[in-house]
Amino acid sequence: MMHVLKATKKLNWLILLFLSTSIFSERSDYNMPMGVTEVSKDIFDLHMLIMWICVWIGVVVFGIMFWSLLKYRKSTGAVAAKFNDNFRLEIAWTILATLILVGMAIPSTKVMITAYDDREGDVNILVTGYQWKWHYKYLEDNISFFSMLTTSQEEIDNLIPKGEFYLTEVDEPLVIPINKRVRFLITGNDVIHSWWVPDFAVKQDAVPGFINTAWTYVSKTGIYRGACTELCGMKHAFMPVVVRAVEQEEYEAWVAEKIAFAEAERLLTDKLWTTDELIERGEGIYLKNCVACHQVNGQGLPPVFPSLDGSEIVMKNKTRNIEILMEGVRGGAMQSFANQLSEVDIASVITYTRQSWSNGKEGDGQIVEPKEILEFKNNTKL
Amino acid sequence: MSTVVETHNDQGHHGPPKGITRWLFTTNHKDIGTLYLWFSFLMLFIGGAMAMVVRAELFEPGLQIVQPEFFNQMNTNHGLIMVFGVIMPAFVGLANWMIPMQIGAPDMALPRLNNLSFWLLPMAFTVLISTLFMDAGGPNFGWTFYAPLSTTYAPETVTYFIFSVHIMGASSILGSINIITTILNMRAPGMTLMKMPLFVWSWLITAYLLIAVMPVLAGAVTMMLMDIHFGTSFFDAAGGGDPVLFQHVFWFFGHPEVYIMILPAFGIISHIIETFSRKPIFGYSSMVYALTSIAILSFVVWAHHMFTVGMPLAGELFFMYSTMLIAVPTGVKVFNWVATMFKGSITFETPMLFAIAFVALFTIGGFSGLMLAIVPADFQYHDTYFVVAHFHYVLVPGSLFGIMAGVYYWIPKWTGIMYDEILGKLHFWLSFISVNLTFFPMHFVGLAGMPRRYPDYALQFADFNAMATVGAFIFGFTQLLLLFIVIKAIRAGKKASSEVWEGTQDLGLEWTLKSPPPYHTFAVQPEVK
Numbered sequence: 001m002m003h004v005l006k007a008t009k010k011l012n013w014l015i016l017l018f019l020s021t022s023i024f025s026e027r028s029d030y031n032m033p034m035g036v037t038e039v040s041k042d043i044f045d046l047h048m049l050i051m052w053i054c055v056w057i058g059v060v061v062f063g064i065m066f067w068s069l070l071k072y073r074k075s076t077g078a079v080a081a082k083f084n085d086n087f088r089l090e091i092a093w094t095i096l097a098t099l100i101l102v103g104m105a106i107p108s109t110k111v112m113i114t115a116y117d118d119r120e121g122d123v124n125i126l127v128t129g130y131q132w133k134w135h136y137k138y139l140e141d142n143i144s145f146f147s148m149l150t151t152s153q154e155e156i157d158n159l160i161p162k163g164e165f166y167l168t169e170v171d172e173p174l175v176i177p178i179n180k181r182v183r184f185l186i187t188g189n190d191v192i193h194s195w196w197v198p199d200f201a202v203k204q205d206a207v208p209g210f211i212n213t214a215w216t217y218v219s220k221t222g223i224y225r226g227a228c229t230e231l232c233g234m235k236h237a238f239m240p241v242v243v244r245a246v247e248q249e250e251y252e253a254w255v256a257e258k259i260a261f262a263e264a265e266r267l268l269t270d271k272l273w274t275t276d277e278l279i280e281r282g283e284g285i286y287l288k289n290c291v292a293c294h295q296v297n298g299q300g301l302p303p304v305f306p307s308l309d310g311s312e313i314v315m316k317n318k319t320r321n322i323e324i325l326m327e328g329v330r331g332g333a334m335q336s337f338a339n340q341l342s343e344v345d346i347a348s349v350i351t352y353t354r355q356s357w358s359n360g361k362e363g364d365g366q367i368v369e370p371k372e373i374l375e376f377k378n379n380t381k382l
Numbered sequence: 383m384s385t386v387v388e389t390h391n392d393q394g395h396h397g398p399p400k401g402i403t404r405w406l407f408t409t410n411h412k413d414i415g416t417l418y419l420w421f422s423f424l425m426l427f428i429g430g431a432m433a434m435v436v437r438a439e440l441f442e443p444g445l446q447i448v449q450p451e452f453f454n455q456m457n458t459n460h461g462l463i464m465v466f467g468v469i470m471p472a473f474v475g476l477a478n479w480m481i482p483m484q485i486g487a488p489d490m491a492l493p494r495l496n497n498l499s500f501w502l503l504p505m506a507f508t509v510l511i512s513t514l515f516m517d518a519g520g521p522n523f524g525w526t527f528y529a530p531l532s533t534t535y536a537p538e539t540v541t542y543f544i545f546s547v548h549i550m551g552a553s554s555i556l557g558s559i560n561i562i563t564t565i566l567n568m569r570a571p572g573m574t575l576m577k578m579p580l581f582v583w584s585w586l587i588t589a590y591l592l593i594a595v596m597p598v599l600a601g602a603v604t605m606m607l608m609d610i611h612f613g614t615s616f617f618d619a620a621g622g623g624d625p626v627l628f629q630h631v632f633w634f635f636g637h638p639e640v641y642i643m644i645l646p647a648f649g650i651i652s653h654i655i656e657t658f659s660r661k662p663i664f665g666y667s668s669m670v671y672a673l674t675s676i677a678i679l680s681f682v683v684w685a686h687h688m689f690t691v692g693m694p695l696a697g698e699l700f701f702m703y704s705t706m707l708i709a710v711p712t713g714v715k716v717f718n719w720v721a722t723m724f725k726g727s728i729t730f731e732t733p734m735l736f737a738i739a740f741v742a743l744f745t746i747g748g749f750s751g752l753m754l755a756i757v758p759a760d761f762q763y764h765d766t767y768f769v770v771a772h773f774h775y776v777l778v779p780g781s782l783f784g785i786m787a788g789v790y791y792w793i794p795k796w797t798g799i800m801y802d803e804i805l806g807k808l809h810f811w812l813s814f815i816s817v818n819l820t821f822f823p824m825h826f827v828g829l830a831g832m833p834r835r836y837p838d839y840a841l842q843f844a845d846f847n848a849m850a851t852v853g854a855f856i857f858g859f860t861q862l863l864l865l866f867i868v869i870k871a872i873r874a875g876k877k878a879s880s881e882v883w884e885g886t887q888d889l890g891l892e893w894t895l896k897s898p899p900p901y902h903t904f905a906v907q908p909e910v911k
Contacts, residue, residue: 029842030826032762039758047759054749062742065720069738074660074727081725084662089721090714097713101706104756109699111758116695131535156838158444166443168840191531192625194690194765198831203761205691207626208530209619212692229690229765229833231524233531234450237836301451303517304537333535 033198036220036245040201042111050104057100115201118213121183123176129186129193129206129228131335132235132292136174139185143258146340147172148288149238153296156238168225171288173242176218177251183215190335194230197243205230218245235292269343269370275351278367282352285345290353293333298357304333308353315363321350322368322376343373397901406501409493410901411478412796417500418475419789422468423865425507429463430858432456437820437854440847445838453837454522455514461525465643466550467507469777472785473646474499474557477585479796481561483892483899484579486570486908491563499556506549513539524835526636529617529628533609540610544603551596558589558596565589570891572910576667579890583670584649587677591638591645594681599635602628626691633684641680644744644776645673647784648715651737653890654791655719657883658734659726665718672711672718679708689760698757705755709748716745731883732806736787739779739814747775750825765835768828774821783813786864793871794878798898801871809867812860819853 034044072078126137130146137144147170154160156167163169176182186195188206196203200216218224226241246254287296294300298309308314313321325346328336337346347370354363398404398413408414435456439447448456478496482489490496513520518537521527532540565586569578578586605628608614615621617628648669656663663669685693685701693701719741728734750772754763763769794800823846828834832843839847878897886893891908 029830030846032829033831043758043762046756047753047762050753050756050759054752058745058749061716061720061745065723065738065741068720068723068726069728072659072723072726072728074729078725078727080660080727082661083664083725085665085667086721090665090668093717094710094714097710101709104752105703105706108702108756108758112698112702113695115758115761116698156445158446162443162841164841166841167838191535192528196833198762201758201761203690203764207619207692209625210692227831227833231454231528231531231835233522233535234454236454237450237833237838304451304519 035199035201036218036222036224037200037216039111039115039216040199042114043201046107046111049107053100053104117215118183119215121215122180123182125174125176125182125184127174127184127186127195127206129188129190129195129232129239130340131190131233132228132239134170134174134195134228134239134241135189135340138255141255141259143255143262145172145258147174147242149240151238153291165225167238168227168240168242170240170242173223173244175244175246175251175254176216177248178218178221178245180248181215181217183213186212186214191232192230193228193232193239195226195241196229197224197226197241199224199226200243203229221245221247238292265342265344269374271370273344273347273369275355275367278348278351279355280348281344282348282350283356285341285349286352289337289341290349298353298359309357309359310362311359314353315359318350318354318364318366318368321354322346322373325350326373326376326380338377343370343377346370346373407497409489409497411482411490411493411496411903412899412901414490414496414500415475415478415480416796418471418478418503421500421503422472422475422785423868425463425467425471426861428511429460429468430861432460432463433854434858436460437851439837440839441851442848443839443841443844448837450837451519451522454524454835455520457835458521458524458527459511459514462510462521463507464777465525465639466547467503469643469781469785470554471503473585473588473643473781474554474561476581476646476650476785476788476792477557477561480792480892481564481582481585482568482903483795483895484582484890485565485568485573486891486904486910487564487568488902488904490560491568492560495556495560499553499560502549502553502556506546506553509542509549510546513537513542516542526632527606528632529606529609529625533606533617536610541607544607547603548600551600554592555596558592561585561589562593570904570908570910576670577910579649580652580663580666580669580673581646581649584645584647584673587673588642588645591642591677591680595635595638595642598631599639602631602635605631626688629688629691630685633687634681636687637684638677638680640773640776641676643781644784645676647740647781647788648673650784650788650791651719651740652722654733654737654787655722655741657791657886657889658731658737659723659728660885661722661726662889663718664721664724665714668714669718672714675711676708679704679711683708686755686760689757690764702755702757706752709752709755712748716741716748729884731790732801732803732810733787733791735807735810735814736783736790739810740783740787743775743779743783743817747772747780750775763828765833766828767824767832767834770834771821771824771828774824778821779814779817783817786813789868791883792892793868794882795892795895795897795899797872798878798896799871799874800876800878800882801867802875805863805867805870809860809863812863813857816853816856816860820850820857821853823847823849823853 032044032047034041124139126139128135133146133148135146150169150171151167155162186204186206187210188208190208193206194203195206202214202216204212204214222245224243228236228239293305294308300307324334326336326338328334347368351367405417435448439453516539518539520539521543523532523536565582605616609616609618615623617623617625652663652669683701683705685697686705689698754760754772790801790806827843827846832839880896881887881893882897
């Protein structure tokens with residue numbers, strides 16, 4: 001029996017050696033990140049604890065099993081014993097298993113109680129999952145914006161080399177101050193998404209019609225990358241989460257800048273735009289918001305995502321064209337963009353589609369002014 | 383009674399009819415068992431081919447082979463086919479073959495129902511798979527089909543999917559009724575419940591689980607149907623419903639379902655370990671109690687699939703504790719298997735190799751299951767590849783190895799011909815190595831942060847994904863070897879004796895029958911002492 005014990009000890013050291021590099025590093029390619037919050041560190045410790053208990057149980061059970069398999073081979077002349085039960089042994093290992101589980105449950109419960117806390121934060125942010133992007137709204141400062149993947153389609157299609165942050169980069173990361181309690185109110189716009197930042201150990205489902213809460217308290221500045229973890233349709237893998245944690249002063253400056261920018265955007269609606277201005281702006285909006293379904297060439301992916309190139313509505317029916325953008329298509333994949341894009345953006349993107357591809361030549365050539373969108377909004381109370 | 387028995391004793395003129403009608407109209411438990419097993423085998427290759435598409439796309443970052451939309455369809459159908467088309471029918475096939483033989487009955491209690499419950503399955507899967515050839519494409523919302531992705535946002539073909547699930551459910555319920563009726567009414571005199579072979583026990587419990595939860599699944603898809611076509615709002619918050627309700631209903635079915643997919647394997651493995659250890663199973667009664675407790679507990683753990691859905695603290699803790707509790711009976715089973723090997727006289731034929739791998743690898747799946755039960759840690763594991771690794775460990779080297787072990791163990795009895803042992807061992811080792819190569823790296827990418835159901839991923843996950851893909855292709859092609867071995871064991875080879883394996887005559891009634899057994903199993907009821 002002694003040599004077996006020695007052998008299992010050796011095995012353990014090997015396992016320890018293999019995993020030791022991962023235990024103390026912050027970001028690992030094969031272990032859970034330790035993260036940058038108290039909770040994430042607690043969870044990491046809990047994870048390692050439970051894993052080591054499992055490894056040890058495995059070493060003992062598999063040790064006995066493989067030792068039996070070696071020792072009691074028929075080819076070495078082993079003769080089977082006759083026993084088939086041992087009541088005391090059965091009771092003993094049932095109790096032992098229960099005790100080990102109680103030992104696991106106590107620290108788990110403690111961590112869970114800390115992690116679960118829905119009191120208000122110093123900063124409260126409404127996180128809304130859309131197909132396939134995140135929307136962030138700062139409830140105190142009334143700032144809101146979408147956060148979308150910036151990795152280019154060429155990278156995804158292997159036409160150009162992939163960048164360092166392939167599929168984990170966005171145009172506008174969520175910005176939060178460090179050393180403040182930040183509460184996230186998480187919901188979904190269409191289907192269920194799930195908002196996950198591994199370094200904060202925050203993962204909450206974004207359920208349409210319901211609001212979940214999560215919170216974090218980050219003490220280290222940096223950029224933290226996460227993902228959507230609930231299957232939400234075609235582009236599920238293409239709506240990463242990026243959070244930038246900054247010092248309080250930098251945060252305040254960023255908030256002021258965002259407020260000023262929003263004000264400037266509002267003024268643009270009153271201006272009368274030329275066709276070229278609208279097309280120029282519209283192209284950018286189209287590439288950011290529409291290509292996922294309707295494609296760069298406007299031909300879509302029929303039958304689910306119809307072609308805009310040569311479409312009767314886009315070419316000849318301006319009223320319906322505006323309606324679709326503003327209200328979406330019931331029962332179809334097209335969502336309403338009334339609350340996702342500004343009046344200027346909607347007007348310019350419609351104009352862009354009406355002037356592009358074959359539509360420019362074949363269609364009626366009518367453009368849409370931001371004011372018309374505002375009118376539509378006022379008439380329909382959208 | 384005795385005169386009837388006499389006339390049926392002569393098997394010569396009472397064989398099966400010839401040709402296709404033998405299979406279409408058969409009411410014979412062995413023929414139906416064979417149909418189930420071949421159906422499952424066919425589905426294994428179809429579902430497996432879909433897994434190959436998924437793994438090929440994930441071989442390296444970027445989109446190479448398929449677009450995300452089709453990837454989701456492959457993922458979804460792979461899951462549905464493996465769960466409902468491979469694992470479950472294979473176990474029903476084994477039940478059909480073995481339960482009458484193990485309890486000393488001439489056939490199943492309800493033979494015509496038996497025919498119906500099989501032939502519903504090809505219908506269900508024809509409906510399901512046909513959607514892949516329709517314009518709107520097949521189901522693409524994951525095998526768990528969470529609303530509203532599977533209702534408001536689903537492709538139009540979702541209605542076919544719903545009916546297909548209804549038919550599968552009907553098939554399972556009918557099969558279970560038959561199995562329960564057979565076990566409770568047709569056991570040989572003297573075979574009390576606590577003398578039943580463990581495979582029969584495991585199926586008795588499984589069948590009750592099926593009857594309890596398949597109607598719940600039917601309810602879930604019916605509510606979807608109503609939401610999609612008849613204006614209800616069960617799962618739509620805009621109409622006063624709740625998308626999370628769907629998950630509660632689904633997992634109330636889904637968690638017992640995962641035990642439905644493993645309990646019969648527990649039974650098979652118990653028989654194999656006692657056979658090749660030449661020592662009776664250790665702790666028979668605790669094995670039965672463990673099976674029963676697992677089944678009962680399976681009804682109170684469902685929300686551990688939903689820890690991130692936004693439950694109250696008390697709910698999270700309750701489901702964590704109840705889930706952890708399952709480790710006790712499961713642990714007892716593993717300890718009993720090891721104790722059966724202890725002081726045995728062990729040989730390593732192919733079924734035993736699969737059984738040993740089952741015990742080791744299923745236990746690894748159990749460990750990761752225990753880790754997943756820990757709610758706060760689950761916030762990090764949930765919906766990552768760690769979960770994928772976990773359930774593939776319990777379903778592939780767990781359930782599927784259990785089925786393969788059972789096929790190797792019993793096929794000489796079924797066909798009267800010994801399978802090719804060298805090829806069997808080759809099949810085992812290739813499967814064993816490749817299954818670990820496929821699924822072990824998934825633990826690492828999952829912990830490092832790769833979510834599941836992603837057609838494309840960040841660069842840091844590339845190496846482990848490449849490994850998994852290589853493993854998956856080796857595993858996939860290795861199963862062609864199993865096909866060859868099975869065909870060979872049907873056509874020609876060394877004749878098998880009635881006891882097939884050394885010392886089995888005391889282990890069960892099936893080993894007292896000739897190999898192959900007569901078309902009608904026990905014309906004269908045996909007695910169990």
